[in-house]
Amino acid sequence: xxRCFVCYFHEIILKRKNRAFFERxxxxxxxxxxxxxxxxxxxxxxxxxxxxxxxxxxxEEVGARLQKxxxxxYCCPAWSSVQHMEQLQEDLWSLVQSREFDTFKIDSRRxxxxxxxNSQQMNEHLGAVVGxxxxxxxxxxxxxxxxxxxxxxxxxxxxxxKLRGGMGLPMxxxxxxxxxLSGGIDSPVAAYKxxxxxxRAIFVHFHSLPHTTPESLEKVRKLVALLNDYQYRSKxxxxxxxxxxxxxxxxxxxKTRVILYRRIMMRLAEAIARRERAHALVTxxxxxxxxxxxxxxxxxxxxxxxxxVLRPLIGDDKEEIVAVARRIGTFETSILPHDDCCSLFVxxxxxxxxxxEGIRKIEGELDIEKIVGNALSEMKIEKTEFHSHxxxxxxxx
Numbered sequence: 001x002x003r004c005f006v007c008y009f010h011e012i013i014l015k016r017k018n019r020a021f022f023e024r025x026x027x028x029x030x031x032x033x034x035x036x037x038x039x040x041x042x043x044x045x046x047x048x049x050x051x052x053x054x055x056x057x058x059x060e061e062v063g064a065r066l067q068k069x070x071x072x073x074y075c076c077p078a079w080s081s082v083q084h085m086e087q088l089q090e091d092l093w094s095l096v097q098s099r100e101f102d103t104f105k106i107d108s109r110r111x112x113x114x115x116x117x118n119s120q121q122m123n124e125h126l127g128a129v130v131g132x133x134x135x136x137x138x139x140x141x142x143x144x145x146x147x148x149x150x151x152x153x154x155x156x157x158x159x160x161x162k163l164r165g166g167m168g169l170p171m172x173x174x175x176x177x178x179x180x181l182s183g184g185i186d187s188p189v190a191a192y193k194x195x196x197x198x199x200r201a202i203f204v205h206f207h208s209l210p211h212t213t214p215e216s217l218e219k220v221r222k223l224v225a226l227l228n229d230y231q232y233r234s235k236x237x238x239x240x241x242x243x244x245x246x247x248x249x250x251x252x253x254x255k256t257r258v259i260l261y262r263r264i265m266m267r268l269a270e271a272i273a274r275r276e277r278a279h280a281l282v283t284x285x286x287x288x289x290x291x292x293x294x295x296x297x298x299x300x301x302x303x304x305x306x307x308x309v310l311r312p313l314i315g316d317d318k319e320e321i322v323a324v325a326r327r328i329g330t331f332e333t334s335i336l337p338h339d340d341c342c343s344l345f346v347x348x349x350x351x352x353x354x355x356x357e358g359i360r361k362i363e364g365e366l367d368i369e370k371i372v373g374n375a376l377s378e379m380k381i382e383k384t385e386f387h388s389h390x391x392x393x394x395x396x397x
Contacts, residue, residue, distance in 0.1 A: 003053040004053055004157070005062060005063070009049070009071055009165075022071070025170035029069055033068065038056050063163050068229050071170035077159060078150075083112075088149070099160075104137075106149065108151070126149060168196035169198030176201075177200070177273075178202045179204065180205075185321060185330075185331065186289075189325050201234065208240070224236050226329050238381075244264050256351050258351070259292060273307055281305070282309075284313055291350040
């Protein structure tokens with residue numbers, strides 16, 4: 001028997017005429033996820049991805065990486081047997097006999113309908129051998145050991161566990177988006193959610209150096225590195241925002257500052273989106289969570305740009321967002337203390353019910369084109385390769 005991983009997908013199967021497009025992206029992403037690890041081959045089967053391993057393949061590491069591949073439902077560390085029933089029985093017993101269990105069941109699937117035995121008949125033949133030789137009893141509900149058997153094309157796979165995959169759609173199958181990434185809890189979760197739906201995320205971070213510390217940028221780099229495990233290469237635009245904030249403070253009423261900051265940020269992010277041929281912006285907004293996220297203020301902020309703004313957390317409460325952040329591994333980094341541009345020059349009593357006409361009139365006191373142009377001319381781009389290898393370079397304005 002040969003060690004392998006059998007990976008299953010579900011939503012892609014529903015794509016009909018576009019299924020090959022999604023399967024191709026999924027296979028390419030599996031290859032990227034396993035870069036640097038020894039294995040024999042990766043191939044597409046009927047509704048599955050098969051990774052054939054070599055003797056020195058690190059099974060646990062392969063499984064851990066596959067669990068972060070979007071588009072996969074299950075990743076199963078398996079053994080490849082043969083479809084001849086007598087040999088299949090012997091191979092299954094050789095895998096079972098060293099395991100500790102009191103109850104078991106056989107769970108067979110037959111994707112190859114030309115195979116002469118149906119699933120129930122396979123369960124009976126295989127279960128009889130395991131029961132007789134182990135003297136253990138069958139239990140169909142919550143057994144100690146479940147033996148999975150999958151007959152597909154010319155293969156017969158045996159395995160005992162299903163590792164949950166990333167779900168969703170394959171990375172890069174839905175186009176590009178620009179994510180406004182802060183150092184907080186919400187925006188990395190928002191990025192994860194759109195990445196799970198097949199979007200490649202281009203990150204934009206606004207900083208207020210020298211008023212904030214360099215550690216705030218390091219924190220964002222760590223968050224990008226964590227998210228990069230799901231898309232294998234990332235680009236982050238680091239945009240200086242202190243000058244824009246000084247202009248807003250000097251020429252506009254105090255209570256409107258936050259809304260004006262956000263409108264300028266949206267314009268800058270839209271400029272990056274057009275440069276990157278992205279189709280939408282993404283924020284970590286949730287209705288009513290902070291002053292800038294009331295419905296009136298969300299409308300006033302979105303009015304500054306033409307591209308759509310996706311807000312995947314819009315109906316979530318903080319507890320739900322934190323739960324996802326913990327699960328994907330960004331929470332511990334997000335709660336590290338840091339200075340960010342949004343905490344500077346913030347009014348004590350910010351506007352919560354902004355009137356769009358009034359905001360437009362106040363903004364007319366600013367030279368928005370100049371503010372945006374200056375910020376873009378000083379931005380830097382940082383590239384993050386898989387496993388956090390990063391290269392920084394000056395942007396071309």
